[in-house]
Amino acid sequence: EAQVTQNPRYLITVTGKKLTVTCSQNMNHEYMSWYRQDPGLGLRQIYYSMNVEVTDKGDVPEGYKVSRKEKRNFPLILESPSPNQTSLYFCASSPGSGPGEQYFGPGTRLTVT
Amino acid sequence: QKEVEQNSGPLSVPEGAIASLNCTYSDRGSQSFFWYRQYSGKSPELIMFIYSNGDKEDGRFTAQLNKASQYVSLLIRDSQPSDSATYLCAAHVANDYKLSFGAGTTVTVRA
Numbered sequence: 567e568a569q570v571t572q573n574p575r576y577l578i579t580v581t582g583k584k585l586t587v588t589c590s591q592n593m594n595h596e597y598m599s600w601y602r603q604d605p606g607l608g609l610r611q612i613y614y615s616m617n618v619e620v621t622d623k624g625d626v627p628e629g630y631k632v633s634r635k636e637k638r639n640f641p642l643i644l645e646s647p648s649p650n651q652t653s654l655y656f657c658a659s660s661p662g663s664g665p666g667e668q669y670f671g672p673g674t675r676l677t678v679t
Numbered sequence: 680q681k682e683v684e685q686n687s688g689p690l691s692v693p694e695g696a697i698a699s700l701n702c703t704y705s706d707r708g709s710q711s712f713f714w715y716r717q718y719s720g721k722s723p724e725l726i727m728f729i730y731s732n733g734d735k736e737d738g739r740f741t742a743q744l745n746k747a748s749q750y751v752s753l754l755i756r757d758s759q760p761s762d763s764a765t766y767l768c769a770a771h772v773a774n775d776y777k778l779s780f781g782a783g784t785t786v787t788v789r790a
Contacts (some may be wrong), residue, residue, distance in 0.1 A: 599777075608782035609723070616776055624777055658724055661762065665771055665778035667713065670722035 570671035572657050578621045578677045579647055587642045587674050589657030594620045598640040599668065600623070600632065602653040609656070616641055616663045647678040682706055683770050685781035693789050698755040700784050702768030709770040712744060714717045717765045718784070727753065752778045768782070 570591045579585055592600065599614040601624075611624030615634040622670075629651055631643040646652060646674050656670040685702045686789040692698045700714075711730050713724035724743075729735045729742040729751065736744040755762055 599778075606782060609769075609780040611777055611779075614776055622776065664776055667710070667725050667728060668723075668778065670724070673722050676771075 568669075569647070570593065570657055570669055571657055572655075572671040572674050574674060575614070575672060577678065580679055581648055584645050585647060585676075587611050587644075587655060587676070589638075589640045589642065589658075589671060590638050591657075591659040591669070592638065593659060593661070595659035595661050595669075596637075596663045597665060597668075598634065599632070599658045599660075599665065600642045600649075601656045601658065602626065603673075604653050604655060613644070613653075614665070621624050647676075649678050652676060652678050682779040683768055683781040685766075685768050685784045687782075689787060690784055691787045691789060692758050693784050694758060694760060696758050697761065698758045698770075698772070698788070700753045700755075700766050702751045702753075702781055703749055704751070704770045705751065706770065706772050707746075707778075707787075708772040708775075709749075710773040711771040711772070712742070713769040713778070714738040714740075714742060714751075714753045715767040715769065715780075717767060719764070723767055744786050753776070758786075760788045761788050762786060 602611040603610045613632040615621040657671040660666045660668045714727040717723040727742040739756045743752045767781040767783045
């Protein structure tokens with residue numbers, strides 16, 4: 567089944583404890599992206615990747631890191647999480663090198679206390 | 680000013696009626712437009728995309744684009760309770776790698 571997977575789906579952590587949210591797609595898509603969704607603010611892009619080893623900042627990159635060492639994987643790293651990073655996170659991918667028609671993962675609900 | 684604005688809603692329509700959702704965008708370089716549906720607690724899923732001025736129909740959904748006026752709309756005909764969801768409008772500027780989303784409009788279809 568063609569899909570985007572994310573792990574973990576739910577995570578409660580404490581301020582400052584490094585964490586990684588994994589994202590993997592099995593559709594051989596070039597483009598991958600991370601979003602956060604907050605009430606009233608909609609989806610905001612954190613980072614995106616046009617291809618392996620090519621990443622760039624979205625609209626809200628502060629406090630996040632990403633890497634794209636393999637085409638299928640695009641992990642999101644929070645080196646020192648803070649409470650304002652409590653949010654619902656989505657990974658997405660699309661064919662081609664641009665955002666185009668994106669397919670979203672199931673989401674990761676992160677709470678930082 | 681947000682790049683993509685949607686009417687705030689919520690929008691409540693009776694079953695069988697037409698639901699009309701509007702979206703405006705500020706960047707005239709926007710070339711492609713997408714409508715995503717998001718059920719409560721689920722991830723967004725693409726339902727329509729439109730690149731050219733005019734109407735595009737897909738089943739009960741019609742997307743309308745007017746680049747001169749910088750608006751995009753989505754019509755849902757014969758609305759069903761299963762259409763109750765939040766609808767997100769997104770715009771893509773040519774040669775950019777980002778997709779800008781509106782905050783979404785929540786639609787409730789009353790049986």
